[in-house]
Amino acid sequence: MALLKNKKRSFLTMIGIVIGIAAVSTIMSIGRGFERYVMDALNPEEGDLVTVDIAFQSEDPMWMLETNDELFTDRDLQSLERLSGVAEATRIEGNLQYTSLDTRVNGEERYVDITLTEESGRGVSVGRGLQLSDYTRSSRVAVIPHTLAEEMFLIPEESVGKGIRLGDELYTIIGVYEAAIDRTGLFSEFMLDEVEIPAASYNLYHTQGGTASEVRLTVQRGSLPSEVASEAVTYLEEEGSMRAMGSYEHWDMSMMTDGVSQVLNGITLFIASVAGISLFIAGIGVMNMMYISVSERTKEIGIRRALGASQKSIRLQFVLEGVMMTSIGGAFGYLLGLMFSAAAAILLPFSTGVDMVTVLVSLGISSLVGLIFSYAPANAAGKKEIIDII
Amino acid sequence: MIKLKKIQKAYKAEDDWIPVLKDIDLTVEQGDFLAIMGPSGSGKSTLLNLIGFVDKAYRGDYLLDGEKVMSKGDQDLSQLRNERVGFVFQQFNLIETLTVAENVELPLLYAGWTQKETKVRVSELLTKLGIGDKEDKYPKQLSGGQQQRAAIARAIINEPDFILADEPTGALDTRTSEDIMHVFQQLNIEGVTIVLVTHDPSTVDYCNRVVHMQDGLLTEEVN
Numbered sequence: 001m002a003l004l005k006n007k008k009r010s011f012l013t014m015i016g017i018v019i020g021i022a023a024v025s026t027i028m029s030i031g032r033g034f035e036r037y038v039m040d041a042l043n044p045e046e047g048d049l050v051t052v053d054i055a056f057q058s059e060d061p062m063w064m065l066e067t068n069d070e071l072f073t074d075r076d077l078q079s080l081e082r083l084s085g086v087a088e089a090t091r092i093e094g095n096l097q098y099t100s101l102d103t104r105v106n107g108e109e110r111y112v113d114i115t116l117t118e119e120s121g122r123g124v125s126v127g128r129g130l131q132l133s134d135y136t137r138s139s140r141v142a143v144i145p146h147t148l149a150e151e152m153f154l155i156p157e158e159s160v161g162k163g164i165r166l167g168d169e170l171y172t173i174i175g176v177y178e179a180a181i182d183r184t185g186l187f188s189e190f191m192l193d194e195v196e197i198p199a200a201s202y203n204l205y206h207t208q209g210g211t212a213s214e215v216r217l218t219v220q221r222g223s224l225p226s227e228v229a230s231e232a233v234t235y236l237e238e239e240g241s242m243r244a245m246g247s248y249e250h251w252d253m254s255m256m257t258d259g260v261s262q263v264l265n266g267i268t269l270f271i272a273s274v275a276g277i278s279l280f281i282a283g284i285g286v287m288n289m290m291y292i293s294v295s296e297r298t299k300e301i302g303i304r305r306a307l308g309a310s311q312k313s314i315r316l317q318f319v320l321e322g323v324m325m326t327s328i329g330g331a332f333g334y335l336l337g338l339m340f341s342a343a344a345a346i347l348l349p350f351s352t353g354v355d356m357v358t359v360l361v362s363l364g365i366s367s368l369v370g371l372i373f374s375y376a377p378a379n380a381a382g383k384k385e386i387i388d389i390i
Numbered sequence: 391m392i393k394l395k396k397i398q399k400a401y402k403a404e405d406d407w408i409p410v411l412k413d414i415d416l417t418v419e420q421g422d423f424l425a426i427m428g429p430s431g432s433g434k435s436t437l438l439n440l441i442g443f444v445d446k447a448y449r450g451d452y453l454l455d456g457e458k459v460m461s462k463g464d465q466d467l468s469q470l471r472n473e474r475v476g477f478v479f480q481q482f483n484l485i486e487t488l489t490v491a492e493n494v495e496l497p498l499l500y501a502g503w504t505q506k507e508t509k510v511r512v513s514e515l516l517t518k519l520g521i522g523d524k525e526d527k528y529p530k531q532l533s534g535g536q537q538q539r540a541a542i543a544r545a546i547i548n549e550p551d552f553i554l555a556d557e558p559t560g561a562l563d564t565r566t567s568e569d570i571m572h573v574f575q576q577l578n579i580e581g582v583t584i585v586l587v588t589h590d591p592s593t594v595d596y597c598n599r600v601v602h603m604q605d606g607l608l609t610e611e612v613n
Contacts, residue, residue: 299483300485300487302483303483303484303485304485304496304500305444305468305471306442306444306471306477306483307471307472307477307496307497307500307544308468308469308471308472308473308497308500308501308548309468309472309500310464310465310468310469311464311468312465313468313500386444387439387444387445
C-alpha cells in the first residue's frame, strides 16, 4: 500500500482531517448527550408515560360555547395516534369553565351563563354554596344569582330547595348569592344570570363528548414530548377538522431548557466553523499529496495500464487511496473527539458517550472529504498517456 | 491473427511531421515467433506499442482476427490489452511496492478475478518458470533474470493470444539472456505467439520469422 510506504507524509496530511473530525464528533457527542438529557428529564425511562395537551382555541369564543360540533373528531384522534411518538390520543373532557344553557324563566325561554366549578363555589347569602362533595358526586345542584332568584320566585329566600331547569336537566337550587353590584353598570349585562353548578355534573349530564377543547397525547418512550407536540400541532393545523375555526396550541416543556440550549448553540456554531475550515484545508492538503503521489507513480500507472487497467480503474484506485487515508484520519479524529467530549462532560450536567450516529457521521464526512479532494488527482492519473510512460 | 495494412504514423516536431512508420504491412499468424530487428530509432517500439493496443494515433488498418481495432474506446482497448496481449519489457517494469506474486496476479485482478482465486494459478506458473520460492519477495530482492521471469509470468498469466517482448534481454548478461530465450522458446513450443523486438542477432536464432525495420520501412527476410 502506497500510504504505508510514505508514513510521515500521510500522517502530516491526515492531521487536518483528524482535527476537523475531532471537532465534528465533539459537538455531535455533546449535542446527542444534551438531547438524551432533555429527553430523560421530560420523558423518563421509568414511571408513567409523559403526556402533552393540545388545546383548540377558537377565534370566536361564543361559537365555541354554543357549538355542538366535535372540536376533535374521532378521525383527528386516529390520525394523531398514527403520528410517530404518539402512544395514545384522548379527548380531555370538562375543562370548560364557562358555558351557557337554556332555561325557562316565567314561561320565557332564555340562555343563562353557567360557571362550572371544580371545588367549592362562591359565598352565598341564602342556603349553602357548592362544595367539593357536590363535585365528586356530580350532584345536580345549582347556586343562582339573587337577580335570577328574584325574577323566578320573587322572594329569593324561598328559592332554596326548588328546581331550575338547565338544558334538559332539572337542578336543585341550594343557594343564592348576591351578585357583586356593578355600580357603573358597564358590565351589568355580563353579571346577570350567572348560575353556578359543579363541573362534573355538567360533564356528566350535558356533554355528548362533543365539546372537549383539549386532546391529551401520551408520548411513547424515547420520543421528545416537545417534538411530538409540535408535530401534532403542525398536523392539526394542516389537517385537523377545526382548522378553519381557530388555532391549536400546546405548552412546550422544553422551553425550560432554552437557556442551556442557547449556550450550546453558540458553542456548536463555533466548533462547526473550526471543523469546516480545518476540513477544507485538510482537503486541499489531501489533494496536494495525491497529485505528488500520482506524479511519483507515473511508471506504476503506465505498467498497470499496459496490463489492462482502464482509465476508470486507475481513477478508482487513487480515489480509494485518498478515501482510505481520510477515513483513517477520521477514525483517529473520532477517538480524539470522544476524549474531548468526555472532558467537556465533566463540566456539563449530562454525560456523553459512544453512539452510532456520531461514528457514522465522522467516518462519512472524512471519506467524503477524501472522495471530493482526491477525485481531480485520480482523474489526472487515469488520463495519463500510456505511450509516454512505458 | 494480426494483420497490419498500410500503417502510417508520424510525430510532430515543431512544424514538421516526422514519419516513423511508412506503409507497414505485416501479418502475424498463430504460433509465430517473430523477431523485429533494426537499429534504435527505426520505429520498432512504436510498432510494438501499436500492435499492443497502447497507441491508437495512426493511419491504416489494424485487423485483429479480421476485426478493426482503431475505433475502439479506452474501456475496450484496456480489455484487449488485458485479455489478448502480454507485455515483457527491457527494464522488467515490475511494480516495486508489490511482491512478485502481487505483480503477477494484477492482470487477473483487472480481468475480474478475486484475490483468492488467483493464488493457485500464480503459484503454479511461478513454479513452472523456476521462481516458485520468490512469491513473497519484492522485485528489488531478485536478480535481473529472476525479475524477467516474473515479468514473463505476469505477461502470460492471463493466457493471452500473443506476447510482445521489447528487447527482453537488453538488460541481462549473456548467460541469463540465453535462459530467458529458452523460456520464450518453450512457451512458443507450447503454442504461444511471440513478437520480439531486438537488435541482438544471437536472440534471432530462436525465432522462426525475422523482419527488418529501417527508417520506418519493414522488409521480411525469407529463410
